[in-house]
Each structure stands twice: as structure tokens, then as C-alpha cells.
Amino acid sequence: MAFEIGSGITIAAILGVVIVVAAMLIWVERRLLSLWQERLGPNRVGWFGLLQVVADMIKIFTKEDWIPPFADRFTFVLAPAIIMTVILLSFGVIPFAPNIGVIDSNLGVLFVLAMASLGAYSVMLAGLASDNKYALLGALRAAAQMISYEVFMGISLLGVVALAGSFNLREIVLSQAEGWYVIPQFIGFIIFLIAGIAESHRLPFDIPEAEQEICAGYHTEYSGMKFGMFFVGEYLGLVLISSLITVLFFGGWMGAAFLPPIVWFSIKAGGFIAFFILLRAAIPRPRYDQLMTYGWLFLLPVSLLNLLITGAIILSVQ
Amino acid sequence: MFRLINDTLTSQVVTLWKVFAHAFVKADTVEYPDQQPYMFPRWRGRIILSRDPDGEERCVACNLCAVACPVDCIALQKTEDEEGRWYPEFFRINFSRCIMCGFCEEACPTNAIQLTPDFEMAEYVRQDMVWEKEDLLINGTGKYHDYNFYRVAGKKIGGKDKGEGLNEAKPVDVRSLMP
Numbered sequence: 001m002a003f004e005i006g007s008g009i010t011i012a013a014i015l016g017v018v019i020v021v022a023a024m025l026i027w028v029e030r031r032l033l034s035l036w037q038e039r040l041g042p043n044r045v046g047w048f049g050l051l052q053v054v055a056d057m058i059k060i061f062t063k064e065d066w067i068p069p070f071a072d073r074f075t076f077v078l079a080p081a082i083i084m085t086v087i088l089l090s091f092g093v094i095p096f097a098p099n100i101g102v103i104d105s106n107l108g109v110l111f112v113l114a115m116a117s118l119g120a121y122s123v124m125l126a127g128l129a130s131d132n133k134y135a136l137l138g139a140l141r142a143a144a145q146m147i148s149y150e151v152f153m154g155i156s157l158l159g160v161v162a163l164a165g166s167f168n169l170r171e172i173v174l175s176q177a178e179g180w181y182v183i184p185q186f187i188g189f190i191i192f193l194i195a196g197i198a199e200s201h202r203l204p205f206d207i208p209e210a211e212q213e214i215c216a217g218y219h220t221e222y223s224g225m226k227f228g229m230f231f232v233g234e235y236l237g238l239v240l241i242s243s244l245i246t247v248l249f250f251g252g253w254m255g256a257a258f259l260p261p262i263v264w265f266s267i268k269a270g271g272f273i274a275f276f277i278l279l280r281a282a283i284p285r286p287r288y289d290q291l292m293t294y295g296w297l298f299l300l301p302v303s304l305l306n307l308l309i310t311g312a313i314i315l316s317v318q
Numbered sequence: 319m320f321r322l323i324n325d326t327l328t329s330q331v332v333t334l335w336k337v338f339a340h341a342f343v344k345a346d347t348v349e350y351p352d353q354q355p356y357m358f359p360r361w362r363g364r365i366i367l368s369r370d371p372d373g374e375e376r377c378v379a380c381n382l383c384a385v386a387c388p389v390d391c392i393a394l395q396k397t398e399d400e401e402g403r404w405y406p407e408f409f410r411i412n413f414s415r416c417i418m419c420g421f422c423e424e425a426c427p428t429n430a431i432q433l434t435p436d437f438e439m440a441e442y443v444r445q446d447m448v449w450e451k452e453d454l455l456i457n458g459t460g461k462y463h464d465y466n467f468y469r470v471a472g473k474k475i476g477g478k479d480k481g482e483g484l485n486e487a488k489p490v491d492v493r494s495l496m497p
Contacts, residue, residue: 036340040347282337283330298322 005101014102018091022235027052029235029277036281057228065224072129079126080222080229083119087236090115094243095170097253097261108169109161112244113154116199119237120146123201123208126230127218138217141288142208145198148295149205153195155303159188159310160248173252182249187306189249191299196245198291200237203280207288242272357435362420364436365411367451368429368460375455376430376467379406383422383431391415392422401476403468409454413439414447428467432460 004010027042027049034041042049067076093108095101105111120142127139161167163184164175172181182189198205209217219230246252246268253261255268286294348355357363370376379396397407422431441447459465468475470484481488 034345036337038340038343038346040345040349278334278338282333 004099005104010100011102014091014096014100015088018088018236018239019232022232022239023053023057024050025235025238025273026056026231028273029280032274032277033281036278060228060231061225063224065226068130068132068221070131071221072131075125075129076221077226079122079129080226080233082125083122083233084229084236086115086118086122087233087240090240091243093169094240094247095173095252096243096265100262101170104168104170106166106168109157109167109172109248112169112240113150113157116153117146117150119199120150122233123218126222127208130218130221132221134214134216134220135218137214138208138210138220141210141214142201142218144288144292145205145207148292149195149198152191152295152299152303153199155300155307156188156191156195157248158307159185162307162310162314169247173247173254176251176254180249180251180254185249185306185310187302188310189245191303191306192248193245194299196241197276197279200241200276201234202238202276204283204285205291207285207291210285238273238276239269242269242276245269245272357437359435361435361437362418362423362433364413364434364439365416365422365449365454366432366434366456366460367409367454368432368456368458368462370466370468371459371464372466373457374403374468375405376428376465377406377409378404378428378430378467379409380404380427382425382427386421386425388419388421389415389417402473403475406451409451410448411454412448414444429460429462429465430467434460 030052031041031043031049042052045051045055067073090112092102093105093111095104123142124139124146127135127137127142130136160172160181163181164172166172166175194205201208209219211217214220219227222230243265246265250268252268253265255261255264259267368376377394379394381394381396384390384392384394391412392410393412394409395407396404398404418433420433423433426432439447468478468483470486472480472483472486474480
């Protein structure tokens with residue numbers, strides 16, 4: 001089977017694999033969390049509980065899909081579609097392997113950042129359309145969180161872009177042949193990691209959901225497959241952020257020749273997915289004003305400083 | 319600055335490492351239906367009615383268990399056969415109310431009612447939690463293998479007159495006690 005960039009079969013394969021992986025992450029996350037909490041997790045359905053996802057999907061598809069009478073119907077239905085769409089669109093610019101990818105955009109990094117910003121609309125619209133006080137609180141928090149992390153998320157990537165001299169993600173990968181950018185851009189990597197957690201609304205930054213405080217935040221009123229789309233969308237965001245970190249800082253598909261490039265990519269991205277799940281198991285959630293303070297007063301200056309020093313070094317070397 | 323780095327970075331890394339280290343600890347989970355727990359012989363579980371070594375019902379329908387029961391889950395009615403033996407006409411335990419306290423077993427004068435180590439008593443229909451005498455009676459002596467109430471008691475039944483019980487003195491004829 002010959003894959004080439006942008007061919008129909010490649011696009012179909014990427015779409016299918018990404019969605020299946022995101023659904024399987026439901027099982028992976030539960031098993032890993034239980035591993036770190038000294039439990040066993042779901043191990044009953046199928047081999048090691050692998051069919052748990054199928055059972056969950058059957059359940060979620062056959063559930064009553066209820067729209068509250070007080071909700072704004074159009075926006076209510078639109079919101080979960082937005083998050084799935086923008087995250088799946090973001091995968092379009094990710095170079096998975098030398099021959100696997102959808103497009104080679106010269107604006108790859110900017111496209112991903114733009115889509116991430118649009119994803120925040122999904123959360124805010126869901127919270128607004130639900131007409132529920134918890135959902136509204138979740139939407140408010142999502143807005144507060146978005147304006148604080150989007151800024152340093154973009155700036156933290158500029159160091160990598162400056163080193164590679166391109167916004168094209170494929171060229172960023174190719175320019176890492178001599179060394180991964182995680183070493184010269186370690187601070188940028190840490191900042192992007194933190195911003196990535198906030199972007200995908202994962203613990204410790206799942207402030208818009210915060211089950212313990214505001215029940216489920218923006219998706220309190222959602223049920224059935226609309227809730228499922230938020231749920232799978234969150235895991236898609238996790239896969240996306242892990243892929244982005246792999247591409248930008250860890251050399252993408254590059255690795256020793258005894259494994260094919262796509263396997264190297266999967267290993268690296270899978271490692272980051274596991275790391276994100278470990279973060280969820282270990283670190284408690286801050287208040288959202290703490291996240292804003294931390295973002296504006298600490299991470300933004302540090303990322304600007306990082307960009308400044310990177311630029312100075314690049315200029316002095318030339 | 320050091321304080322800030324310590325608070326924001328070092329403590330988080332330490333936390334992450336300590337949680338990660340739990341991956342190498344054996345899980346606490348007991349996989350229950352596959353892995354049965356050891357049940358102690360004196361465990362207070364499902365209630366049974368035992369029989370004496372001759373295969374007759376031990377229960378004499380004295381109602382002491384029903385009186386002792388703090389949740390009033392035992393109901394029974396006494397009746398008598400032609401030999402003079404007392405036995406319950408019906409004996410009903412509502413296990414949806416039973417709290418497995420074991421007071422009935424302590425109250426029982428004939429060791430008839432006993433608690434066993436069986437705890438798997440879940441039912442789909444609530445009415446199935448009510449057990450009748452046929453469900454409660456077992457074909458055995460339970461914890462006390464040799465005990466037979468009518469053989470040691472002074473009660474007269476068919477085939478056993480007054481004074482014929484185990485360790486029982488002959489009845490005293492009060493009219494023969496002349497000075």
C-alpha cells in the first residue's frame with residue numbers, strides 16, 4: 001500500500017486512525033490511571049478490557065440525546081461539532097511520516113494555533129447555549145483560560161520557528177536532522193507543554209469542566225453522542241498536542257533506521273499521551289485566577305525572554 | 319526566585335515521580351468472582367435451619383429468635399404433631415431486612431437457627447429475598463453434630479416418656495415421699 005502526501009487513501013487512513021486512537025484512549029487512560037492508583041481498571045470486556053471502548057460507544061450511541069427546552073437549539077448542536085471539526089482539521093498539517101500527511105502548508109504552525117483558538121469557541125458557545133449556571137461558569141472560565149494561555153502558547157513556538165526558519169511543520173521536522181529542538185528550546189518546550197494541557201482542557205487545567213466544583217462545566221447539559229463528541233474531542237486534542245510536541249521539539253518521525261518513521265512518531269506521541277495521563281493522576285487543579293496569574297506574570301515574560309535570547313543567539317551565530 | 323522555581327517546578331516533578339513510582343506497586347484490587355475470599359467459619363452470613371442427628375427439625379417454634387431479632391425479619395407460627403413435638407408451621411426470614419447480627423442464633427435454645435459463611439445472596443426481584451422454611455432447612459446438623467434437643471429435654475413426646483431423656487432422673491412420685 002503506497003501512501004503519499006494528500007492522496008485520498010492517506011487522508012482516509014489518518015482520519016480513521018486518529019479517531020480510533022482517540023476512542024481507544026478512553027480505555028488507555030482508565031487503565032493507566034488505575035495503574036498509578038494501584039487498581040486494575042477495566043479488564044473485563046474482551047482481551048485486557050480492550051473492548052470496553054466498544055461497550056462505551058454502544059452505550060453512548062443508544063442513550064437519549066436530550067436538548068433542554070431552555071437551551072438555544074442551534075448553538076447547542078453546533079458547539080460539539082466545532083470542537084471535533086477544528087481538531088480534526090488541525091491534523092491536516094501534521095507530518096506523520098515522510099510520506100504520510102494531508103497537506104504541506106507553509107502556514108502549518110499558524111494554522112494549528114488558529115484552529116486551537118477556534119476550539120475555545122466550542123466550549124464557550126456550549127456553555128452559553130446551555131443556559132445553565134454551571135455551564136455558564138464553565139464558559140466564563142474557558143474564556144479566562146483561553147486569553148491567558150493562547151498568548152504564550154504562540155510565543156513559545158516562535159523560538160522553534162526562528163531556528164527552523166519556517167512555519168511549515170514538515171520543514172521544522174526536517175531541520176531537526178542534526179538535533180532535536182528540545183535541547184536548544186527546552187524552556188519553550190516546557191511552556192508549550194503547559195499551554196498544551198490548557199489547550200486540550202486536561203487536568204490539571206480542566207478548569208472549564210471541574211467536576212468537583214461546577215459539575216461538568218460547559219457540558220453539564222449535554223447527553224448522548226453530543227457529550228460523546230466533547231469527550232472524544234478532548235482525547236483528539238490530547239493526540240493533537242502530543243503530535244505537535246513530537247513534531248516541534250522531538251524530531252517528528254526521525255529515529256534510528258531499524259523502525260519505520262511512522263512507528264517512531266507513534267512511540268514519541270504515545271509517550272507524551274502517557275505523560276499527560278500521568279499529569280492527570282498526579283497534579284491537582286489550580287484556581288483559574290491562579291492559572292491567569294501564572295500565565296501572565298510568569299510564563300509570558302519567560303517565553304518572551306526565551307524568544308529574545310534565541311533571536312540574539314541566531315543573529316550572533318550568523 | 320528560588321522559592322518560585324521550587325513551588326512551580328521542583329514540587330511538581332517530585333509529585334510526578336512519586337505517582338509514577340506507583341506503577342511498580344502491586345494493585346490492591348481483589349478480582350472477586352474469580353478470586354474468592356477466605357470465609358471464616360464463624361462468619362455471620364446466610365441463616366439456615368438445621369436438623370438434629372435423627373433428621374428431624376430442631377426448631378421448636380419457641381419464637382425467641384423472632385423476639386431477639388432487632389429488625390423483626392423473622393416470622394413463624396408454632397404447631398404440634400401427633401407425637402407432641404413442636405415445630406414451626408411456617409418459618410419466614412426476610413433477608414432484605416436481616417442485618418446478619420446473629421442475635422437469633424444466640425437466642426436459640428435448640429441450636430436450630432445458625433448463621434453460615436455464605437454471603438452471596440443478591441437477587442433481582444425483591445420478593446425473592448423472602449425465604450420460607452423449605453429454603454432455610456438444610457439436611458444436616460450445622461455446627462453442632464450430636465445435639466438433639468428432645469433427647470436431653472424433659473419434654474414428653476411419642477416414644478420417649480418423662481425421665482427417659484439423657485442424664486435425666488426418674489420423675490419423683492411426690493405421694494410416696496412419706497416421713
